[in-house]
Amino acid sequence: MIVFQNPCDSEQPMTAVHQREEKSESSMWYEKIAEGLAGPQIINDSKTPSGRVHVGSLRGVLVHDAVFRTLQNRGTEVVYQFGIDDYDPLDGLPADATPGLQAHMGYPLCNIPAPPGSPATDLADHYISEFLGIFQELGVAAQVYRMRDVYRSGRFNPAIDAILKKSDVVRRIYAEVSHAVRPEDWHPFQVICENCGRIGTTAVTAYDGHTVAYQCRPDLVRWARGCGHQGRMSPFDGHGKLPWKLEWAAKWQTFGITIEGAGKDHCTRGGSREVAEQCLREIFGGTPPLNVPYEFFLVSGAKMSSSKGVGTAAREIANFLPPEILRFLMIRTPPKRTVNFSTDFEYIVKLFNEHDRLVEATLERDRATREQMLRMIAVNPAATAYHPVGFQLLVALLQLPHLDVEREVDQRTTGGLTESDRVSLRNRLAAARYWLDRYASEEDRIELQTRLPVSASTLSDWQRAFLHRLGEHFPEQPQTEEGYQRFIFDIARLTPIGQHAAFAALYRVLIDKAQGPKGGALLAYLDRAFLVQRFLEIDFSYPAFWRQSAITDSDCEHWLKKHQGQILNTSAGCWLTRGSSGESPGLGIIEIRVTLNDGKTYLLRALLKDFEGEPQNGAAATADLEETGNRWLLALSTNARVKILMTEKTIMVPSN
Numbered sequence: 142m143i144v145f146q147n148p149c150d151s152e153q154p155m156t157a158v159h160q161r162e163e164k165s166e167s168s169m170w171y172e173k174i175a176e177g178l179a180g181p182q183i184i185n186d187s188k189t190p191s192g193r194v195h196v197g198s199l200r201g202v203l204v205h206d207a208v209f210r211t212l213q214n215r216g217t218e219v220v221y222q223f224g225i226d227d228y229d230p231l232d233g234l235p236a237d238a239t240p241g242l243q244a245h246m247g248y249p250l251c252n253i254p255a256p257p258g259s260p261a262t263d264l265a266d267h268y269i270s271e272f273l274g275i276f277q278e279l280g281v282a283a284q285v286y287r288m289r290d291v292y293r294s295g296r297f298n299p300a301i302d303a304i305l306k307k308s309d310v311v312r313r314i315y316a317e318v319s320h321a322v323r324p325e326d327w328h329p330f331q332v333i334c335e336n337c338g339r340i341g342t343t344a345v346t347a348y349d350g351h352t353v354a355y356q357c358r359p360d361l362v363r364w365a366r367g368c369g370h371q372g373r374m375s376p377f378d379g380h381g382k383l384p385w386k387l388e389w390a391a392k393w394q395t396f397g398i399t400i401e402g403a404g405k406d407h408c409t410r411g412g413s414r415e416v417a418e419q420c421l422r423e424i425f426g427g428t429p430p431l432n433v434p435y436e437f438f439l440v441s442g443a444k445m446s447s448s449k450g451v452g453t454a455a456r457e458i459a460n461f462l463p464p465e466i467l468r469f470l471m472i473r474t475p476p477k478r479t480v481n482f483s484t485d486f487e488y489i490v491k492l493f494n495e496h497d498r499l500v501e502a503t504l505e506r507d508r509a510t511r512e513q514m515l516r517m518i519a520v521n522p523a524a525t526a527y528h529p530v531g532f533q534l535l536v537a538l539l540q541l542p543h544l545d546v547e548r549e550v551d552q553r554t555t556g557g558l559t560e561s562d563r564v565s566l567r568n569r570l571a572a573a574r575y576w577l578d579r580y581a582s583e584e585d586r587i588e589l590q591t592r593l594p595v596s597a598s599t600l601s602d603w604q605r606a607f608l609h610r611l612g613e614h615f616p617e618q619p620q621t622e623e624g625y626q627r628f629i630f631d632i633a634r635l636t637p638i639g640q641h642a643a644f645a646a647l648y649r650v651l652i653d654k655a656q657g658p659k660g661g662a663l664l665a666y667l668d669r670a671f672l673v674q675r676f677l678e679i680d681f682s683y684p685a686f687w688r689q690s691a692i693t694d695s696d697c698e699h700w701l702k703k704h705q706g707q708i709l710n711t712s713a714g715c716w717l718t719r720g721s722s723g724e725s726p727g728l729g730i731i732e733i734r735v736t737l738n739d740g741k742t743y744l745l746r747a748l749l750k751d752f753e754g755e756p757q758n759g760a761a762a763t764a765d766l767e768e769t770g771n772r773w774l775l776a777l778s779t780n781a782r783v784k785i786l787m788t789e790k791t792i793m794v795p796s797n
């Protein structure tokens with residue numbers, strides 16, 4: 142069941158919640174980080190390509206990208222580089238492993254063949270290519286490097302030499318910081334075994350400044366079995382690699398990295414980040430880069446692992462969400478807060494709507510902050526602005542029969558769609574289709590009701606009267622979405638009926654749901670004759686409607702008093718109905734129409750006391766009201782064959 146508020150179906154421009162959001166944006170996290178930095182900066186992030194990359198890995202990529210863009214915007218000399226840790230051993234089978242992969246456990250990822258049919262050069266390339274393709278789509282301008290090239294080029298040789306010479310220091314730091322005690326002959330390095338080619342199974346036991354002594358041990362790790370070979374070889378020029386905590390320190394030292402964030406699981410006390418930082422200080426005398434710890438990106442929603450095989454790979458989410466929405470998702474939440482992503486309808490619609498509010502906000506308040514945020518989430522910050530079409534509406538339109546959505550949206554856009562509007566619309570239509578195909582449950586789907594749904598019988602006479610009025614007053618000429626939206630609100634005020642009950646009735650008779658897309662949009666895209674017929678075929682009982690919608694005469698006076706000073710003009714009317722068979726009492730009402738100086742007209746209805754007899758002209762008749770001073774006075778014409786039990790009903794209208 143979708144419990145969904147219609148943010149567009151509110152006449153309130155800004156709720157308290159919106160104001161809070163606006164306020165928190167005024168100190169965006171990336172600006173705060175950039176404020177504390179001086180001089181040229183080198184930002185680094187990295188990924189081990191040991192399987193299809195999870196969407197959560199994009200958080201680090203985009204957190205770093207936001208810091209990068211902010212520094213660029215401030216005119217700081219800055220480089221963003223992204224390392225592929227493809228010299229790491231295969232130490233676990235990926236979910237989509239081919240049968241032959243088990244035999245390659247322990248080999249460097251870049252030395253393992255790509256799966257059959259893949260155009261990639263090797264396993265690492267196979268997995269990382271998919272991920273790097275997303276960088277391009279998201280406008281992430283990181284300089285990519287591969288650790289195989291770094292090791293093989295000899296660029297890491299000085300760092301490897303320094304670290305191996307201080308193996309005792311590394312062992313002490315491991316023991317002190319992370320309480321991991323290593324044997325006396327343990328050296329922080331692994332060579333690629335000359336005999337079997339594995340890297341995950343070798344242990345280095347000595348270093349003489351030129352070569353290391355190593356063993357390829359059958360029992361070093363559980364996930365791979367070494368061949369037993371022993372030998373001596375140079376650790377330089379790609380013959381092996383550092384353990385990753387030392388590799389981290391070596392990267393910081395060799396590349397001069399000044400900013401590198403890490404997932405919070407690495408940033409615990411005694412964790413890998415702390416070990417790497419201590420090694421950097423003690424071995425190289427270096428200063429650790431600025432850490433930007435970021436929280437988990439969680440994916441919920443049962444549908445994410447449905448039988449359709451939809452998963453949480455970064456590629457799949459990037460296939461779904463338009464790039465600016467994906468950037469917005471990853472960047473708007475401060476890194477220290479967990480993101481709980483879901484493909485549920487409510488979550489996705491809210492995500493798009495919050496993005497759209499950012500794009501379309503017209504308030505001057507926090508303008509600079511919003512513009513900064515827009516630069517962060519744009520794929521190409523120099524691209525022209527566009528007007529987003531609501532995701533919920535597109536999902537609905539795609540489900541209406543015989544509708545060319547792009548053409549219809551174009552026709553209903555004042556001045557037509559611009560080129561950037563069109564690009565945005567196509568991306569969003571693709572996202573809406575993707576969502577409908579893969580994530581929508583049966584309850585999420587809408588179906589235009591070609592006949593009045595049976596469940597319409599649950600609507601109150603009050604709601605039915607509202608719908609009937611929509612039909613009676615439906616505009617002759619086509620309106621914009623906003624025009625129809627105003628029309629719905631106008632009729633709701635003149636019924637009068639609360640907004641929630643009004644829209645619920647509208648959705649019920651059109652799509653047989655309690656919620657739906659923006660009501661004005663629904664009216665704009667549906668056939669006028671169909672709508673008028675649907676609204677007019679709904680019948681209701683006047684006495685029941687009046688009883689449900691009337692307020693007391695003292696509440697009427699209270700309302701009028703409250704709006705004293707805003708009243709432009711008032712008018713009034715009185716209506717009567719006969720009692721059944723002339724035996725039960727009839728009903729009468731006084732209605733006062735009040736136009737306030739915001740131009741909106743409200744209707745107040747007060748019920749008269751029951752009366753006996755029949756009004757003169759059949760089932761319903763009007764009676765006259767006289768304005769006497771500031772009072773509307775009910776004055777039935779003398780020839781009415783009606784005995785009003787309460788001879789006088791007056792409502793005080795305050796004078797301005």
Ligand SMILES: [Zn+2]
Nearest residue numbers: 334337357368
């Ligand atoms: Zn071996």
